[in-house]
Amino acid sequence: MSNVEKHKRENKILLGFLERPALRWLAAHMPAWVTPDILTWIGVGASVLIFVSYALTNISPNYLWLANLGFLLNWFGDSLDGTLARYRKIERPRYGFLIDHWVDAISILLIFLGLGLSPYVDLQVASLAVISYLLVSIMVYLITYVTGIFNITNAYIGPTEFRVLAIILNTIIFFSGEVTFKLRWVGETSLFTLVTGAVALILFLYFMINTAIQAQKLKLLDEKRLERRLAKERKNQDTN
Structure with missing residues (x-):
């Protein structure tokens, strides 16, 4: 087990080559x-804005642009706070x-709940996405606790990539209207519902598979430690 002060942060994301320099520049120029x-x-506040914006798309799709602004502000606040603290050495x-x-838990709840209240995503599918995301979050926290490594991203996909995906989908839906598909087992469903469902499924599968992999690694590690301890005890007994 490790202290939080000693946690090693790993943040390998697809957009890291753009995000990291931008965050460093912003931190250096913040008043x-x-x-x-x-x-x-x-x-x-940006998460609340996203929630309200998605709910208001029942009135007009123009609120998708307000949701996009919310995602940009969410990235600004959520990604820069830690960078600024480290830059100023006030961690x-x-x-x-x-x-x-x-904040992550509240934000993801507001965002997906807002999606579920919009005309573009089925509320049940949005709820499944929330559950899957929180399961992955619990997995990450537990792994951090037992290994001391805080892996912010998963398979090079992190919150930044999800925000970009949401902005792209919002833009597509605004210009093309609600795109629907008729599937054999599901019936008629929207593009946003399909993407949200795919995200929920991927997150859940990742939760199950990665938990099993990490559990096996920790099992082998503990078994090796146990073997060394027993060997040391037997050696001490032989010496006595």
Whole structure:
């Protein structure tokens, strides 16, 4: 088990070559009055904006653009708060770890619930996506606790890539209208519902498979440690 201060952060994402320099530049040019806590609340407020925007698409699809703005603000606040703290050397590891993941849970709930209340995604499918995301989150936290490695991303896909995907889908739906498909086992369903369902399925499969892989690795590691301890005890007994 490890202390949160000693956690090793791994953040290998597809868009990292663009995101990391941008975040470093923003952190270096942030006014002194902008604090990591302010950025965190900007991220939370952006999640609320996304929720409201998706719900308002029942009135007009123009609110998809407001949702896109929400995703940009969410990236700005959620991604920059930790970078700014590290840049200014004012990290609060335990507080930051707790608040960051509380915000993630609230944000994902608001975003997918908003999607489910929109005319583009079935509420049940959106709920499954929330459940799958939270399962993966629990897996990541447990692995962090037992290994000391905090893997922010999964298979090079992280929150930034999900935000970009959402913005692209919002834009496609705005210009093309609600794209629907008629599937044999499901019936008529929308493009956004299919994508959301695919995300839910992928996250759930990843949760199951990666948990099994990590459990096997930890089992072998503990068995080796047990073997070394027993061998040491037998050696001590022979010496006595």
